[in-house]
Amino acid sequence: ETGVTQTPRHLVMGMTNKKSLKCEQHLGHNAMYWYKQSAKKPLELMFVYNFKEQTENNSVPSRFSPECPNSSHLFLHLHTLQPEDSALYLCASSQDPTGGALGEKLFFGSGTQLSVL
Amino acid sequence: GQQVMQIPQYQHVQEGEDFTTYCNSSTTLSNIQWYKQRPGGHPVFLIQLVKSGEVKKQKRLTFQFGEAKKNSSLHITATQTTDVGTYFCAGVQASNTGKLIFGQGTTLQVKP
Numbered sequence: 001e002t003g004v005t006q007t008p009r010h011l012v013m014g015m016t017n018k019k020s021l022k023c024e025q026h027l028g029h030n031a032m033y034w035y036k037q038s039a040k041k042p043l044e045l046m047f048v049y050n051f052k053e054q055t056e057n058n059s060v061p062s063r064f065s066p067e068c069p070n071s072s073h074l075f076l077h078l079h080t081l082q083p084e085d086s087a088l089y090l091c092a093s094s095q096d097p098t099g100g101a102l103g104e105k106l107f108f109g110s111g112t113q114l115s116v117l
Numbered sequence: 118g119q120q121v122m123q124i125p126q127y128q129h130v131q132e133g134e135d136f137t138t139y140c141n142s143s144t145t146l147s148n149i150q151w152y153k154q155r156p157g158g159h160p161v162f163l164i165q166l167v168k169s170g171e172v173k174k175q176k177r178l179t180f181q182f183g184e185a186k187k188n189s190s191l192h193i194t195a196t197q198t199t200d201v202g203t204y205f206c207a208g209v210q211a212s213n214t215g216k217l218i219f220g221q222g223t224t225l226q227v228k229p
Contacts, residue, residue: 002159002161040126040221041221042121042205042218042219042220042221042222043160043205043207043219045216045217056216090159090160103147103148103150103165103167103209103217105150105162105165106150106152106160106162106217107162108159108160108161109159110158110159111159
């Protein structure tokens with residue numbers, strides 16, 4: 001276990017459903033992230049939170065809505081998704097935000113495999 | 118914008134053969150990280166390289182960071198079936214956008 005827990009592991013939803021993905025980190029980290037992993041594509045950064053403040057929104061459609069109530073919890077609220085949104089959604093955390101000269105390594109959760117029908 | 122390209126996309130090797138994946142950035146990087154994702158799993162951090170020309174080893178894995186800090190490689194000596202998975206490089210642009218940009222990954226299959 002990496003110390004980053006994601007639920008649910010699998011989710012199937014219709015295009016009109018509303019669902020939420022949950023992430024919890026037990027590492028005392030200050031930064032949390034949502035990544036999207038689709039087949040044959042690089043990991044795509046979606047959102048970054050630093051000390052529970054959003055510092056990055058990587059041009060993500062509004063049907064994805066993140067929420068970070070504290071430094072340990074991160075949610076991704078999903079509404080009226082499209083079939084092309086089917087992917088593995090990975091949560092990650094790091095001690096501090098990545099980008100410093102020395103870098104920060106990411107600890108990933110196991111992901112939620114999302115299928116939109 | 119910054120791009121990080123990895124080649125090859127897929128590699129099949131016989132157990133015992135060596136394997137190398139290459140990572141190239143369009144811009145100078147301040148550091149580069151490598152992750153491994155087992156089939157059905159999530160990316161796990163392997164190592165970080167910071168200095169120009171740096172070489173680090175982890176048992177059968179050798180990581181290099183180019184002199185110009187624009188490329189990197191991961192070499193596995195005498196592959197084993199436990200090496201199966203996708204290897205990702207990820208770099209931070211030296212001009213400080215603050216983003217860790219991932220390559221597409223190289224998927225390694227090892228035939229016993």
